[in-house]
Amino acid sequence: xxxxxxxxxxxxxxxxxxxxxVIRIEHTSGWLKLGLRDLWEHRELLYFLVWRDVKVRxxxxxxxxxxxxxxxVMSMVIFTVIFSIIAKMPSDGFPxxxxxxxxxxxxxxxxxxxxxxxxxxxxxxxxxxxxxxxRLIIPLAGxxxxxxDFAISFVVLIAMMIYYRIQPTWAIVTLPLFxxxxxxxxxxxxxxxxxxxxxxxxxxxxIPFLIQFWMYACPVIYAVSAVPERWxxxxxxxxxxxxxxxxxWALLGNAHPNFSVMAVSSIILLVLLFGGLVxxxxxERTFADLV
Amino acid sequence: MSDLxxxxxxxxxxxxxxxxxxxxxxxxxxxxxGFSSMFRxxxxxxxxxxxxxxxxxxxxxxxxxxxxxxxxRNGAGKSTFLKILSRITEPTSGFAEIHGRVASLLExxxxxxxELTGRENIYLNGAILGMKHAxxxxxxxxxxxxxxxxxxxxxxxxxxxSGMYVRLAFAVAAHLEPxxxxxxxxxxxxxxxxxxxCLGKMDNVAKTGRTVLYVSHSMESITRLCTRVILxxxxxxxxDGDPNEVVxxxxxxGLTGTVGLYSQTVPPNPKQDAWISRxxxxxxxxxxxxxxxxxxxxxxxISFELTYPSSYVEVGLALTNQKGIEIxxxxxxxxxxxxxxxxxxxTVECRWDGPPLxxxxxxxxxxxxxxxxxxxxxxxxVIFQVEAADYFGTGKLPNPNLAVLSKCSWQxxxxxRA
Numbered sequence: 001x002x003x004x005x006x007x008x009x010x011x012x013x014x015x016x017x018x019x020x021x022v023i024r025i026e027h028t029s030g031w032l033k034l035g036l037r038d039l040w041e042h043r044e045l046l047y048f049l050v051w052r053d054v055k056v057r058x059x060x061x062x063x064x065x066x067x068x069x070x071x072x073v074m075s076m077v078i079f080t081v082i083f084s085i086i087a088k089m090p091s092d093g094f095p096x097x098x099x100x101x102x103x104x105x106x107x108x109x110x111x112x113x114x115x116x117x118x119x120x121x122x123x124x125x126x127x128x129x130x131x132x133x134x135r136l137i138i139p140l141a142g143x144x145x146x147x148x149d150f151a152i153s154f155v156v157l158i159a160m161m162i163y164y165r166i167q168p169t170w171a172i173v174t175l176p177l178f179x180x181x182x183x184x185x186x187x188x189x190x191x192x193x194x195x196x197x198x199x200x201x202x203x204x205x206x207i208p209f210l211i212q213f214w215m216y217a218c219p220v221i222y223a224v225s226a227v228p229e230r231w232x233x234x235x236x237x238x239x240x241x242x243x244x245x246x247x248x249w250a251l252l253g254n255a256h257p258n259f260s261v262m263a264v265s266s267i268i269l270l271v272l273l274f275g276g277l278v279x280x281x282x283x284e285r286t287f288a289d290l291v
Numbered sequence: 292m293s294d295l296x297x298x299x300x301x302x303x304x305x306x307x308x309x310x311x312x313x314x315x316x317x318x319x320x321x322x323x324x325g326f327s328s329m330f331r332x333x334x335x336x337x338x339x340x341x342x343x344x345x346x347x348x349x350x351x352x353x354x355x356x357x358x359x360x361x362x363x364r365n366g367a368g369k370s371t372f373l374k375i376l377s378r379i380t381e382p383t384s385g386f387a388e389i390h391g392r393v394a395s396l397l398e399x400x401x402x403x404x405x406e407l408t409g410r411e412n413i414y415l416n417g418a419i420l421g422m423k424h425a426x427x428x429x430x431x432x433x434x435x436x437x438x439x440x441x442x443x444x445x446x447x448x449x450x451x452x453s454g455m456y457v458r459l460a461f462a463v464a465a466h467l468e469p470x471x472x473x474x475x476x477x478x479x480x481x482x483x484x485x486x487x488x489c490l491g492k493m494d495n496v497a498k499t500g501r502t503v504l505y506v507s508h509s510m511e512s513i514t515r516l517c518t519r520v521i522l523x524x525x526x527x528x529x530x531d532g533d534p535n536e537v538v539x540x541x542x543x544x545g546l547t548g549t550v551g552l553y554s555q556t557v558p559p560n561p562k563q564d565a566w567i568s569r570x571x572x573x574x575x576x577x578x579x580x581x582x583x584x585x586x587x588x589x590x591x592x593i594s595f596e597l598t599y600p601s602s603y604v605e606v607g608l609a610l611t612n613q614k615g616i617e618i619x620x621x622x623x624x625x626x627x628x629x630x631x632x633x634x635x636x637x638t639v640e641c642r643w644d645g646p647p648l649x650x651x652x653x654x655x656x657x658x659x660x661x662x663x664x665x666x667x668x669x670x671x672x673v674i675f676q677v678e679a680a681d682y683f684g685t686g687k688l689p690n691p692n693l694a695v696l697s698k699c700s701w702q703x704x705x706x707x708r709a
Contacts, residue, residue, distance in 0.1 A: 020470075023393070025378060026386035048418040052404060052411075059406045130401045131419055132378035288380045289306070 028285065034277055039134045049141035053116075054148045068149035069156050072104040079104075083221050092223045092254055098160050102251045103220040103244045105157055109150040110182045110240060111211045116142035117190025118207050122197050125291035135284040136277075139194050143183050150179070157251070169253040178246035181266065184273055185239045191276030195283035198290045219244050225255075236261040239269045296471055296502040297353040297376070301385035304346040304371050304526075345371040347526045348385070353504070355391075355470075358497040360517035360534060361506045362541055364670055365559045368526040369506045373397060373475055376504070391470030391502070394421055398475070398664050400460030405449030409440055409459055412448055416463045430466045437488075438462035453603060453629070453662030465492045471502045476509075476665050490516065508656055508668040509609065510538045511617040538615050542654055542671070552579055553657075553672040558596070563667065565601075567659050568636065569594035570672040581673075584680035585689065585696065586645045591621075594638040595659050595667070604632040606639055607658040612651045618694055619646070629662070647696035648677045649689060 058064040076097055083089040084096035091099035117139040121128060124138050161168070197203040218240045219227075227235050235241060236258055242265055245257035346368045353359055361369050374380045376387055377395035402419040403412050413434055417427040427434075435441055438459040440451070448456055474493065490512060497503045497516065507513050513520060513534060520537040522530040530537045553570040573590040574580045583589060593606050605624040611617050621641050623630055630639060655673040659666045679688045682696055689696050 020391050023378070023389045024386060025375060025382065025389070027381050027383060044424050045418050048415050052407065052415055055411070056404055056406050127402050127419065129379060130397045132395070133419070133421075285381045288374065 034281060035134055035136070039136055042133050042137055045133055046137050046141055046144070049137060050145045050148075053141060053145035057145075065149075065152055068152040072101065072108045072153050073156060075104055075108070076101045079221050089222055090226065092225060092248075094166075094252055094254070095164050098157075098164050098166065098252065099223075099248070100221060101157060101160060102248050103218075105150065105153060106178065106182045106243050106247050107215060107218065107220050107240070108153065109146050109179075110186050110243070111215070112149065113143045113146040113183070113186035114190050114193075114211065115207055116146065117186060118193040118197055118203060120190075121194045121287060122201075122204070122291055128291050129288045135287060136280065139187060139190055139280070142190065143187050146186075147183075161251070166252055168251060171250045171253065171256070173250075174246065175250040178243050178250065181239065181246070181269070182243045185243065185269055188269055188273035188276050191273070191280040195280045198283065198287055214238075214240065217241075219248075224257075232258075233261060237265050237268065239265045242266070294354045295352060295388075296355045296357070296390055297504070298388040298390075299349055299351050299353075299385075300387070302346055302349045302372075302375065302382050302387055303344060303384045304368075304375060304380070305342055305344050305383040307342055344526050346375070346382070349523075349526070349528055350385075351521065351528065351531060353502060355502055356497070356500045357519055358503040358505065358517045360513040360520040361504065361523065362508075362510070362513060362520060362538070363523035363529075365668065367523040369523055370397075370475065370560075371526075372523070373473055373504070373506060376473055389471060393471040393473065394467040394469035395473035396420070396464050396467075396475065397473075399457060399464055403448060403456070403460060406447055408447055409435075409438075409444040409451070412459065413463055416460065420464065420467055421469075422467065426468075434462045434466050437465060453624075456662060461489055465489060469501070471504070472496055473504045475506050476668065508658070508670050509617065510542065510611055510615050514538055514615060535615070542611070542613065542615060553669060555669075559667070564598040565632075565659060565661075565666040566596055567593065567657050567667045567669050567672070568596045569638075570655070570657050570669060572655070572673045572675055580675070582676045582678060583648075584678050585648060585650065585682040586680060586698075589643045589646060591641045591643070591655070591657075591673075592638065593641070593657055593659075594636055595632070596636055597632045597634055600632060600634045601661050602629060602631045603662040604630040604637070605660050605662075606630065606641075607660065608641060609656040609658070610648075611654045611656065612694065613653075616694060618648075645698075647682070647698060649693050649696055650677055650679045650691035652676050 058067060061067060063070065079100045080097050083100075084091065089096070120138045120142045121135065127133075128135065128138075193203050193207070217235075217238055224232070224235075224241070224245055242257050242262040245254070246262075248254040249256045349368075349372065361372065363369050371380075373395065374397070375382050376389065376393075377397060379397075400412075400416065402416055404415065407415065413431065414424075414427055418424070422430075435444055438455075438461070440455050440459050443451065443455065448459065451459070472493070493503060493505070494516060497518075503516070505513070505516060517534050519532065520530075520534040521528055522537050522541050530540055552572070553567075555566060555568050558564075558566045569592075571579060571592040572581065573592055574583070575588045575590070577590075591608055593608075595604075595606070597604070605622065607620060607622045607624075609617055610619045621643065623639065623641070626641075627639075630637070653675055654671050655675070657669045657672045659668070679691065681687075682689055683698065
């Protein structure tokens with residue numbers, strides 16, 4: 001798929017100079033200055049960084065954006081062979097391929113985004129040490145650029161739903177909500193790791209293990225019903241459990257996730273995300289000296 | 292409306308060398324150093340030596356429309372200062388105020404991506420430098436024309452020659468229209484014609500009432516472009532005033548420093564990944580000399596250290612006479628080609644047969660670059676004296692006030708009727 005050139009808006013006359021902006025540069029010590037206004041003013045840069053990520057990702061590959069489809073599809077085939085055909089894992093009465101694909105969709109997005117966010121600051125060291133812009137843009141670009149791949153592989157899911165004759169229920173309208181939750185989880189954890197990564201490169205080595213381990217802690221290859229009842233509550237505190245269950249519920253009409261548990265894990269997530277923002281903002285002062 | 296463009300008030304920046312030296316540290320390193328510092332407490336504390344003031348109590352005001360040149364040796368704090376004003380790193384104490392839209396150019400082609408085409412990189416780089424999308428659209432054709440790479444605008448920049456790459460990167464930067472422009476030594480790379488074009492463009496910026504803050508090792512461009520020059524020494528302002536006076540003073544100070552040989556065994560800045568480690572001036576027989584006679588061959592031997600292999604290295608020399616006029620600039624890329632640099636120490640030699648230098652004191656600057664950035668510069672690496680000699684072989688000594696000598700052959704075309 002060709003990624004379109006940046007949209008060309010009609011040239012507009014230069015706005016007349018208003019009051020001269022004054023920037024004060026000094027040592028900051030505040031905890032709660034997130035600089036959201038500054039972030040909004042740099043939204044075009046976010047767009048260009050996402051555009052660059054997406055464009056570069058498949059530029060030198062033969063198959064191009066087909067990889068966005070192939071990755072989850074290949075995982076699905078492998079899981080189907082191993083866990084359904086060989087291990088005879090139950091899948092809540094759905095054909096195993098679509099049962100696992102509905103989970104692989106958010107999982108592939110989440111794991112990719114988490115990895116990208118974690119390495120984002122170190123990977124953009126050149127930018128960080130030479131140009132000013134709100135540093136938050138870098139991890140944000142990491143989560144946003146994954147959405148393009150997500151959209152592409154979503155087409156495969158639609159095809160599979162047609163093939164397996166699965167009628168979506170009204171619950172499908174809640175899908176964006178779960179996607180936002182997946183994005184927030186990747187960002188919430190990723191902000192901590194991205195900032196830590198500038199100081200300790202160990203983080204880069206931990207990530208593959210973390211992602212692998214995390215996948216087994218999520219109902220990707222198995223159903224939540226396979227988890228013993230007494231562990232269910234603790235298990236559901238993992239925000240990705242809610243996300244994946246939510247996806248299955250919205251797409252396949254599976255049993256809906258436990259919303260009260262999800263509320264708790266969402267609150268934990270919010271704390272994590274907010275803490276990540278504050279920590280990232282605190283650490284960003286030293287980024288240019290460390291990367 | 293006040294005329295103030297930049298206000299700098301007791302600006303200081305402290306670095307912890309320990310922290311910087313341990314840049315790529317792992318958790319284990321931190322644990323180890325934590326343990327060792329625990330034991331060090333019993334003995335003498337090494338804390339003081341770990342801290343270093345890159346800038347200390349720097350204060351000055353810049354008015355709208357001034358073109359300020361910032362000079363000083365490597366490690367004097369110029370880069371740190373620009374980084375603070377560009378909001379890349381924070382000061383430790385003091386503050387700076389910037390009145391107006393600012394664009395800073397610490398490197399050309401920041402954010403360029405080899406896989407993307409020239410067209411795509413213009414948009415990306417423009418956005419990174421703070422241009423609005425509509426602004427880039429409006430200036431796109433102008434940028435392409437300025438860069439002289441029209442034909443290759445849809446080719447990935449990894450296929451560009453280094454010259455094309457630099458030209459494109461400059462072209463984007465040259466079309467920024469800030470009220471305040473901060474420029475680091477980016478003009479040290481690129482070919483001469485293009486450098487001239489860029490200096491012209493910057494001159495225009497200054498002449499239209501906008502403010503320029505310019506760091507350079509080239510005294511010639513500093514005196515040409517700036518209306519005021521600030522000399523930094525060890526993180527403090529040592530002189531501030533008329534460009535010619537400050538530059539003269541600065542070049543004069545070099546006299547008490549290195550003569551005949553420059554040597555720097557550790558990187559001048561702990562973060563530097565490439566640096567000039569040794570500069571020697573030799574005579575034809577290979578002996579270190581600091582005084583030559585006019586027309587005597589000279590050999591400039593330059594060693595540099597790389598922490599990574601690079602096949603795009605270039606070494607530039609610049610000879611300035613005591614009046615601050617740059618009279619010659621031998622350059623390896625133009626006269627030899629790109630140098631394939633090995634990791635570790637590399638040495639190159641530039642031989643100049645019969646240089647037409649008049650009786651003066653000369654300052655040699657050495658620049659080390661790869662194709663899109665200047666990696667190190669050493670001002671006054673070597674200072675040498677040229678003494679009068681019978682350069683023309685006629686027994687008449689040349690006029691010492693000239694900048695260069697001209698060894699010409701003369702011929703009478705009509706008949707001698709006397």
